[in-house]
Amino acid sequence: MPAAEAAPETPTILARRPPAITPANTSPLLQPLPKPPGLANENGPVPPVAVELILLSATAIWGFTFPLVKTALHHIGPIEFLAIRFAIATVALVIIWPRAALQALRSGRKAGGR
Numbered sequence: 001m002p003a004a005e006a007a008p009e010t011p012t013i014l015a016r017r018p019p020a021i022t023p024a025n026t027s028p029l030l031q032p033l034p035k036p037p038g039l040a041n042e043n044g045p046v047p048p049v050a051v052e053l054i055l056l057s058a059t060a061i062w063g064f065t066f067p068l069v070k071t072a073l074h075h076i077g078p079i080e081f082l083a084i085r086f087a088i089a090t091v092a093l094v095i096i097w098p099r100a101a102l103q104a105l106r107s108g109r110k111a112g113g114r
Helices: 046-076 078-096 098-107
Strands: none
Touching: 046 078, 078 098
């Protein structure tokens, strides 16, 4: 019976395995991501129907803005439109976060600054 042929030697580059993750070589990038918190409120989990209605509402509002912007730009210029849009957004944010707005005014903070 003929002798079995020896398997060809694997190049060392291909045979090398990555080192095992040990506490000495762990990196935050190698750690598993934490699980995100579940979608819940103080009364328990939010029903899937409510989540779908919220997403549908956001999509509808986003979709309706295109014809509104197009119509608005026929009546006023783009600079005036943006000024009105940012003024409305500022008022809405001041209503939602009044403390942050007061702190920004008192500290003289500029937009995007600290």
